[in-house]
Amino acid sequence: MSASEDRGGQAFREEALELLDDLENSLLELEENPQDEDLINRVFRAMHTIKGSGAMFGFDDISTFTHEVETVFDLVRGGQMSAGSDLINLTFSARDLILAMLEGREEESEVQAEEIISSLRELSGAVSGEAEEEEKAEEAPEGEKRAPRPEDKIYRVRLCPSPEIFLSGTDPVSLLEELFELGQCRVLMYEKVPPLSEFNPDMCYLSWDIILTTDQDADTVRDVFIFFEEDEASVQEISEDESGDDYKKIGEILIERGDISAEEVQTILKAQKPLGKMLVEAGVISERQVQAALEEQKVGRELSQVRKKSEAVSTTSNIRVAADKLDDLVDLAGQLVIIQSRLSQVARQEQGQILGNIAEELERLSDELRDSTLGIRMLPIGTTFGKFRRLVRDLSQDMGKEIELQTEGAETELDKTVIEKLNDPLVHLLRNSIDHGVEQPAERRAAGKPACGTVTLRATQAGGNVLVEIEDDGKGMDPNKLREKAEGMGLVSSGQELGDREALNLIFHPGFSTAGQVSDVSGRGVGMDVVKKNIESLRGQINIESQPGKGTRISVKLPLTLAIIDGLQVRVQDEFYILPLSNVEECVEIRRGEEENRGKEVVRIREELVPFISLRDSFRISGDTPAIEQVVVTNTDAGRVGVVVDTVIGEHQTVIKSLGRMYKDVPGISGATVKGDGTLALILDISHLIKSMHQKAV
Amino acid sequence: MSKKIMTVDDSASVRQMVAFTLKEEGFEVVEAKDGQDALSKLNSPVDMIVTDLNMPNMDGIELIKNVRAKSDMKFIPIIMLTTESQAEKKTEGKKAGATGWIVKPFKPEQLMSVVKKVLK
Numbered sequence: 001m002s003a004s005e006d007r008g009g010q011a012f013r014e015e016a017l018e019l020l021d022d023l024e025n026s027l028l029e030l031e032e033n034p035q036d037e038d039l040i041n042r043v044f045r046a047m048h049t050i051k052g053s054g055a056m057f058g059f060d061d062i063s064t065f066t067h068e069v070e071t072v073f074d075l076v077r078g079g080q081m082s083a084g085s086d087l088i089n090l091t092f093s094a095r096d097l098i099l100a101m102l103e104g105r106e107e108e109s110e111v112q113a114e115e116i117i118s119s120l121r122e123l124s125g126a127v128s129g130e131a132e133e134e135e136k137a138e139e140a141p142e143g144e145k146r147a148p149r150p151e152d153k154i155y156r157v158r159l160c161p162s163p164e165i166f167l168s169g170t171d172p173v174s175l176l177e178e179l180f181e182l183g184q185c186r187v188l189m190y191e192k193v194p195p196l197s198e199f200n201p202d203m204c205y206l207s208w209d210i211i212l213t214t215d216q217d218a219d220t221v222r223d224v225f226i227f228f229e230e231d232e233a234s235v236q237e238i239s240e241d242e243s244g245d246d247y248k249k250i251g252e253i254l255i256e257r258g259d260i261s262a263e264e265v266q267t268i269l270k271a272q273k274p275l276g277k278m279l280v281e282a283g284v285i286s287e288r289q290v291q292a293a294l295e296e297q298k299v300g301r302e303l304s305q306v307r308k309k310s311e312a313v314s315t316t317s318n319i320r321v322a323a324d325k326l327d328d329l330v331d332l333a334g335q336l337v338i339i340q341s342r343l344s345q346v347a348r349q350e351q352g353q354i355l356g357n358i359a360e361e362l363e364r365l366s367d368e369l370r371d372s373t374l375g376i377r378m379l380p381i382g383t384t385f386g387k388f389r390r391l392v393r394d395l396s397q398d399m400g401k402e403i404e405l406q407t408e409g410a411e412t413e414l415d416k417t418v419i420e421k422l423n424d425p426l427v428h429l430l431r432n433s434i435d436h437g438v439e440q441p442a443e444r445r446a447a448g449k450p451a452c453g454t455v456t457l458r459a460t461q462a463g464g465n466v467l468v469e470i471e472d473d474g475k476g477m478d479p480n481k482l483r484e485k486a487e488g489m490g491l492v493s494s495g496q497e498l499g500d501r502e503a504l505n506l507i508f509h510p511g512f513s514t515a516g517q518v519s520d521v522s523g524r525g526v527g528m529d530v531v532k533k534n535i536e537s538l539r540g541q542i543n544i545e546s547q548p549g550k551g552t553r554i555s556v557k558l559p560l561t562l563a564i565i566d567g568l569q570v571r572v573q574d575e576f577y578i579l580p581l582s583n584v585e586e587c588v589e590i591r592r593g594e595e596e597n598r599g600k601e602v603v604r605i606r607e608e609l610v611p612f613i614s615l616r617d618s619f620r621i622s623g624d625t626p627a628i629e630q631v632v633v634t635n636t637d638a639g640r641v642g643v644v645v646d647t648v649i650g651e652h653q654t655v656i657k658s659l660g661r662m663y664k665d666v667p668g669i670s671g672a673t674v675k676g677d678g679t680l681a682l683i684l685d686i687s688h689l690i691k692s693m694h695q696k697a698v
Numbered sequence: 699m700s701k702k703i704m705t706v707d708d709s710a711s712v713r714q715m716v717a718f719t720l721k722e723e724g725f726e727v728v729e730a731k732d733g734q735d736a737l738s739k740l741n742s743p744v745d746m747i748v749t750d751l752n753m754p755n756m757d758g759i760e761l762i763k764n765v766r767a768k769s770d771m772k773f774i775p776i777i778m779l780t781t782e783s784q785a786e787k788k789t790e791g792k793k794a795g796a797t798g799w800i801v802k803p804f805k806p807e808q809l810m811s812v813v814k815k816v817l818k
Contacts, residue, residue: 167766169746169775169797174818202772226815227798 012057014320016102019046023095025386027088028393034083043091044073050098061113062101068117069094072124081124090119092390150307152183152213154238154299155221156257160207161232167202170227176208178224183214186299188292209292211299238300248300251275253293259285323416326377333366333373334564334655338674340366341653345677370564378560379419381459381468382410387423388430388457395434402452403438409459414466418558421538422468425531429470429554430455432528437474437552447549449473466560471553477546479503486512504544508532536687539565539580539670541637567654567673569681570632570645572615573623576681578654578673579643583686585633587648592629603631603642612642613693618668636687638694643686656683667692701817704728706736706749706761707779712802716748719806720813733761740771746817747776748800748809751787759787759794766795775816779804 023046030039047070054063069091075081094116157179161172179185188209193199212221218237225233236257248256251265260279268278276290340362347359385407396403414422438444438453445451458469479500486492486506498506506512510529535542540558559565559582567578590603590612602609612631615621631642654673663669668689669682703725707713710731717727728744730736733756736749747765751758758778766772775797780788788799797816800809 164795166773167795168792169773169795169816171773178815178818227792 009057009059012053012059013102015053016050016062016098019050020095020099020102021383021386022046024092024390027091027095028386028389030083031085031088034088037077040073040076040083044070044077047073059101062098065094065101065113065117066098068120072120075124087123090116090123094120149215150303151215152303152306153215153217154296154303155210155212155214155218156236156238156296157210157212157221157234158208158236158257159210159225159233161204161228163200163203163205165204172204172206172208175224175233176210179210179212179221182216182221182224183212184299185213186211186295188288188295190286190288209288209295211292211296213299213303238296248297249275250290250293250297253296254279254285254289257289257293259289259293326416329373330377333370336366337370337564337653337655341675342677374415374560374564377416378413379416380411381414381419381422381466382407382412384419384423384426385410385457388426391427391430392434392455395431396438399434400440401434401438402441403434404452404454406454406456407458408456409461412459412461412466413560414459414558415560418466418538418560421534422556422558425534425556426457426468426470428528428531429556430457433470433472433474433552437472437476439475443475447475461560466558468556468558469553470556471551473551476548476550476552477504477507477544478548482506504546507544508542565654565656565683567652567683568632569649569652569675570615570630570643571647571649572619572645573621575619575621576649576675576679577615577645578652578681578683579632579634579686580683581651583634583636585635585640588631588633588642590629590631590642590644591627592625592644605631605633610640610642612644613690614644616644616646618689618693634686636690638687638690641686641690643684643689652681654681654683700724700726701745702726702728702743703746703748703813704730704736704739704744706730706733706747706753706758708732708750708753712750712779715806716809719809720748722806723810723813725813732756733758733764736761737764740765740768743770744774746774746813748779748813749776750779751791759790762791762794762796777812777816 023043026039026042026046030036030043033039047066051063051066051070054060054066072081072087073091076083076087081087093112097112097116100112159172159175161170165172176185176187190207190209191205192207193205214221218235222235225235238256254260255262255265264282264284265275265279268275268282268284276294279285280287280290340359344359344363347355350356388407389405392403392405433455438455439447439449441451444453454473456469456471458467458471460467460469479498480503482503483492483498483506486498486503486509489512491506491509491512492498507528508531510527512527512529532542535556535558538558540556543555543557544552545555546552566581568581568584570577570579586605588603588605601613602611604610610631610633614629616623616625626646629644629646630648631644632648633640633642652673652675656671657673658671659666659669668685670685670688671683672680673683675681703720705713705716705720705727706729707716708731713729713731717729720727728739730739732753733749735755736747737756747761749758749761756764762776762778765774765776776795778788778791778796778799779802780791780799781802791799798812800812
């Protein structure tokens with residue numbers, strides 16, 4: 001396959017994926033309103049497009065298969081069939097199968113395709129006695145007709161060469177051809193052929209009216225006729241002040257063209273017949289002149305419509321860009337931020353006024369550049385909501401439950417990468433809500449709740465974070481039961497006091513599952529611990545609130561973007577580290593050498609004891625411990641813990657670079673960044689660092 | 699086959715400049731120093747004539763009229779080289795059957811754009 005074909009194939013895949021998403025949504029809506037013609041048409045069009053472009057890019061299997069579905073929906077469209085639940089279900093499977101074909105999962109497809117096709121034919125068999133061969137009449141390309149563009153202008157060109165034109169070595173045809181090259185022409189020709197006895201074959205008896213639609217300026221059009229006098233060839237630009245839908249009235253055009261006077265029009269108008277006809281009848285102008293004017297009117301109206309349409313389109317125009325190009329851009333913007341902070345540092349050292357000003361301006365610009373670059377990557381989270389609606393529909397049907405998914409804040413924007421990585425955890429959480437949360441209808445009625453349960457998927461933005469919540473009105477979780485189970489598993493000792501919140505957090509323990517038996521739905525070998533890990537890898541936090549009998553709410557707090565964080569730069573000996581500023585509460589001094597602090601691993605801050613770890617010890621950095629150290633008090637899910645360092649340098653905007661594969665799983669380090677002076681600093685994952693220290697201690 | 703163009707001018711420098719420009723563009727060029735010289739060289743027809751107006755022996759207008767009277771060259775393009783002051787000459791030339799004109803002084807590019815236009 002050649003490179004261009006491959007690109008075409010790639011474009012088709014992208015387009016088809018989008019169409020399939022859209023199709024899924026349309027089907028879900030159609031299920032609720034089976035009569036909606038718009039929706040039926042949308043389904044039909046999606047299938048039609050996939051079929052058509054699929055065939056163009058060599059996806060013959062997809063094209064052939066989609067044709068079958070399209071045929072059925074054509075019947076639905078024609079009112080010969082209804083969009084019943086059987087058809088909807090079949091179409092859902094068809095949609096999934098097309099997706100499988102697109103993703104190259106051929107092995108499943110062939111048998112399934114046949115099954116779906118035969119079921120579809122069965123469904124439609126009753127009605128489709130008619131032939132299905134009407135597809136071939138796809139619109140043939142209309143020659144090379146140039147479509148009008150909004151920036152086009154209309155020129156009125158009148159060419160009345162003197163009869164001797166040939167004798168001056170000029171061929172009018174070449175002039176007309178020159179006009180055709182400029183743009184779209186509508187040509188009307190007039191002939192004034194004399195009686196045969198006076199006919200001279202060397203003479204030209206023709207003249208032309210041309211309505212030229214082009215984006216060229218008037219001088220370029222006039223240049224075609226540079227060797228002509230004004231009375232032989234005239235070019236007139238038609239002003240575009242025409243307001244509203246309508247191009248000028250025919251009378252106005254004729255007056256403007258100088259074919260008749262305003263008074264003549266007025267006189268005729270009083271007679272109240274179609275104006276063009278009346279003018280001709282009155283002998284004021286010829287039929288041809290009216291024709292020319294009518295032609296001009298037509299062109300003008302067309303253009304004004306194109307202009308209007310383009311206005312409507314331009315307000316919502318989009319460009320599709322490959323994701324890796326965006327990644328490159330983000331990377332470049334990140335590097336620019338690094339260089340810029342280096343420049344700022346130099347400017348501060350040099351203390352030069354001019355350099356300082358430039359550095360400041362560059363800082364502002366690169367900040368803006370960074371923000372808008374990151375902004376490009378932002379997608380509304382709602383793009384994934386459609387998928388979840390399908391999930392809830394399918395699962396609740398499987399389990400005999402009635403569940404409605406409500407979504408809120410679909411427009412909330414999140415980094416594309418975050419949205420992608422959020423998918424699996426959200427699927428898992430939704431499954432949990434449907435499987436363990438919402439009860440069977442009978443059980444719900446007995447508890448005095450409506451039979452139909454509700455699962456709410458909500459996204460809201462709060463500062464630099466996005467909060468995604470999954471809430472159900474199911475049976476909730478009982479902390480006591482969780483405690484019992486934890487004791488049974490030996491996770492907690494029987495005497496241990498455990499608050500409700502901590503009890504709920506037990507479900508994040510590996511292998512901890514609240515359901516008596518692992519069901520097919522939420523089981524799948526993935527536990528809540530993995531969900532938590534996934535969320536944390538996105539530098540997010542997960543929280544549970546639950547009330548027995550009322551329902552459960554799981555909140556996931558995520559950063560807007562993964563590429564850049566605000567960090568606190570610290571130093572130990574000659575090594576630099578970055579702590580995520582969101583984890584930092586405060587910084588205090590400590591003198592570990594002094595009697596009262598010696599040997600202890602806690603520091604007293606405003607009458608509160610805070611445990612600490614020493615970064616110097618954690619990373620076994622050699623050298624002398626300074627007399628006065630700094631404690632950076634952090635707050636993570638590992639609790640409130642101090643991190644002892646030599647010096648706190650200050651806030652540092654950090655572009656995160658991931659470490660190579662070799663260092664991916666080093667506990668306590670999540671990445672690295674290049675500092676202003678070009679040297680490296682490691683970014684700390686506080687929560688893991690503390691946990692790994694605890695493990696070592698035990 | 700390349701087109702043949704005749705350049706007529708009593709000034710050798712202008713004639714050579716026109717000839718040089720046209721040859722550069724791949725045309726075959728016939729040079730004539732006045733109208734009479736031109737007519738005598740037109741036994742084999744050309745595709746186009748670029749002529750000065752003010753010339754001894756036979757001027758441009760007269761040449762145009764003569765060419766138009768020849769049956770095998772009555773439709774070929776003829777370009778006049780005129781000066782700004784000769785507005786009435788322009789009209790006269792047109793009447794005689796000139797296709798177009800180039801105002802002196804002109805640059806080679808101007809000449810070529812006109813030649814290409816009328817030879818299309």
